[in-house]
Amino acid sequence: MIRFNVNIRAAHLAVLMAIVVSVSTALVWAPVADATTKPPGQTTTVEVYDDFGMSGYSLANYQQKWSNPYGPGEMALSDTRSFAKGSFKVSAVPFRTGADFSVFDHLKYIAISNKAFQVPATGSVEISSTIKASTPGTQPGRVIHGNYVMSGAPYAQPTLEGQQAGVVMNVIDFSTGQLFDWFVSGSTAFALIERLPSSVTGNAPEGSPDYVGREKMYTQIIKQIPSSPGAHTVSIRINRSPSGGSVDYLFDGKLVAHVDSVGIPLDVQGVPYSGIYPSLGAGEDLVGKVNSVVIGHGLFSLLDAFPFQHPEAPELAVSIPLSERLFGQGATGTFDDFRVKTIGR
Template sequence: MRTASRRFVGTAALVLVAASAVVAAPAEAGKRTVTTTVYDSFGSASEYSARWVNSFGPGEMAVEDTRVHDGSTFSVSALPFRTGADFSVFDHIKYLAVSTQQFPVPEKGSVTFSVTIDARTVGTEPGGRVIHGVYGPPGCADDPDCAATSEPWQGLALEGQQAGATLHMIDFRTGQLFDWFVSGSTAFALIERLPATVTGSPDGGTRDTMYTQIVKEVPITPGPHRVSMTFFRDAGSSYVDYVLDGRRVARVGKVGVPLDVQRVAYTGIYPSIGPGEALGDQVDSLAIGHGLFSLLDAFPFQHPDAPELSVSVPMSERLFGQGAAARFDDMVVTVDDRG
């Protein structure tokens, strides 16, 4: 555990001076336009409520609303986590705010989301924590009769899976997501396609196309840190870049196809159960998300089409004193249209 004491300075504030600033710079007249927008400088609660919505409920804020606006940053904390759910992905979301605006993806070009995050965690095990459960339906692990007749399960959760602050790039239509998890001493890049049962879209993932995989974990020093993700596409081909403090940590190509299916090296969390689907020509708009998360479950997170893989985790293993706090600054969107 650690406590961040460094003064929080938003990196983007050095070059971007207003929350509503928009700069369009044609790199080649009539063919390429780069537009940079400060979506939120987190200056006030009223601006925040206009730009963000808690689509998946209040999460930890239903227990204690810890959101703070200090005039230049936004802070939220849950120290420790006190809410949990043994159902689908709903244990993961401790706090999630989704942008009220979606950003069109150029037919040829990219969209980049970036933000400064200062994260602090308590109760986590940096080297990883073994989580225990049983194979069975939701609630089985906390039902003595069900648990006694079920096969045991265990899995290793990285520090960021135990508790972390997040940046999300989301296409709610296809369910394709790109995520940064920033924790006390590590950060990791994640790529996933959520199923239709979570997104509510008929174009979301199915048993064959959904996946969640942690691409790469890296050590970090006490924050703040600038994280960003860029989704690029051109003529059906696509990739996503994950950048930490100006350095590219990972690039994933063939967005929509799991890494193990592509035979690309990754952390091994979590193996896919289907071939996926190339989505380069289907991801047409992207929303931003930020928040506090845990990720302790076994994939595919009790999906109804994969009952034989369903794992139930007891509440004692979901809430073990861990928690996270984060301060966010300068949420910036860059659209590079190379049409």
């Protein structure tokens, strides 16, 4: 009788243990319907476009991924590009190249991805990378001097640190000229939105519906934030749906700026921004036109007066001598982990 009771208890214990294991397994493996569950029909892909991590990564590998359509810039004088420790480093300290024409003073070094990335009709594409920036020789609030070309009147304007020298990630649609940037400098970072004119991109002849001139072009610094030494993750996310489009700027995963109605200048929309630079026209809503983008990265300055000597605004053209453009400032940038996250619906 005692043996029979022990056997019953053992059987009960075995059943109980089986139930506990079964419930525990269900708790571990059962799908949970929470906020992270994808909506029906949503697809998400993440592509690591370049992380410079391949053993023996060299300039030849780099050139398979990136091109320099505007020339080598500062690298023509001293090619500092290197790929140590699984990242890309480029330096120009001090800057030695300059130009008093259009936007070409801005490009100390720029490389553009050889691949374009689609913007879903409904969904988003998010470009991100890590940037470590050093900008020696920049001066707080330095005033840049020049002269208006037509009148000869003096020009003087204070500049942000990142305008003097910046380490930059670009997201660009060359077919429309629409561009989104993060400028990172020694102690600050700023988000910029811009539509380049056709005189720069060559996307369309004058008279074409796609031509970008005085009424559509704009360059505006949205917001500046403090930064710190070390690497930071910058992200630009383009959102699109049948009802409209927008762009988000994130710094170390935190939303810094959000812009609706991409293609229409911020001051036209009545949206607060840094005040650099006021637009000249109404712009154009580009929600249905920005269908793909490429990635850029490099070293920049942004010292000119908008609209950067554009022929349709001669009264606003400003000439700035090289002595004002090159005053001992420079930039060293380290880039890594270029990723593209696409969410489609």
